[in-house]
Amino acid sequence: AQKVTQAQTEISVVEKEDVTLDCVYETRDTTYYLFWYKQPPSGELVFLIRRNSFDEQNEISGRYSWNFQKSTSSFNFTITASQVVDSAVYFCALSEYANDMRFGAGTRLTVKP
Amino acid sequence: DTGVSQNPRHKITKRGQNVTFRCDPISEHNRLYWYRQTLGQGPEFLTYFQNEAQLEKSRLLSDRFSAERPKGSFSTLEIQRTEQGDSAMYLCASSLMTSGETDTQYFGPGTRLTVL
Numbered sequence: 001a002q003k004v005t006q007a008q009t010e011i012s013v014v015e016k017e018d019v020t021l022d023c024v025y026e027t028r029d030t031t032y033y034l035f036w037y038k039q040p041p042s043g044e045l046v047f048l049i050r051r052n053s054f055d056e057q058n059e060i061s062g063r064y065s066w067n068f069q070k071s072t073s074s075f076n077f078t079i080t081a082s083q084v085v086d087s088a089v090y091f092c093a094l095s096e097y098a099n100d101m102r103f104g105a106g107t108r109l110t111v112k113p
Numbered sequence: 114d115t116g117v118s119q120n121p122r123h124k125i126t127k128r129g130q131n132v133t134f135r136c137d138p139i140s141e142h143n144r145l146y147w148y149r150q151t152l153g154q155g156p157e158f159l160t161y162f163q164n165e166a167q168l169e170k171s172r173l174l175s176d177r178f179s180a181e182r183p184k185g186s187f188s189t190l191e192i193q194r195t196e197q198g199d200s201a202m203y204l205c206a207s208s209l210m211t212s213g214e215t216d217t218q219y220f221g222p223g224t225r226l227t228v229l
Binding site for chain 1: 146153154155156157158169172202204206215217218219220221222223225
């Protein structure tokens with residue numbers, strides 16, 4: 001069965017600090033997809049990244065970077081030089097099929113000025 | 114390109130009443146999903162459609178929940194005989210399925226249901 005664990009319930013940092021959000025997943029499939037979504041206080045889930053299981057290259061997008069390691073079943077998300085606008089709940093999700101996406105419980109990030 | 118829209122944004126109802134929510138997907142998207150999100154949790158998958166066909170409904174929470182997408186465009190989610198435990202955010206997402214790969218789902222703002 002597929003499962004996503006985000007062990008960090010809440011993280012608080014001061015602006016400009018770097019912060020890493022952890023995501024560990026479980027799956028029996030060799031083909032799967034991993035996602036990160038951001039849910040700001042307004043409530044709408046915003047898509048950040050999608051990764052398939054055959055692509056272990058790390059990705060960087062501006063201040064955001066993702067580290068995918070199949071050996072440890074992890075897909076961690078790092079925000080460099082955090083800003084107040086980064087405050088949100090961040091969800092990691094796993095999809096083994098084209099229809100069923102399982103989300104972790106989320107990590108609430110607070111960035112203080 | 115407008116995003117996914119949901120109406121109403123908030124719904125307050127009394128226990129035992131029926132409620133219906135609407136979701137309008139991104140216009141060219143052929144897949145539409147419904148999720149429920151309770152406080153402090155991630156979204157929980159309920160059901161999904163490809164065009165007008167409902168391809169998965171075993172994860173609907175009970176037989177009080179039903180969904181339709183009659184013309185393959187907008188969708189409705191109905192909850193009959195609401196219970197206090199149904200209070201949650203109901204999220205809709207849509208995607209464009211073009212190949213065998215998993216597609217990326219884009220979410221609407223949600224409908225927050227409060228059952229008194």
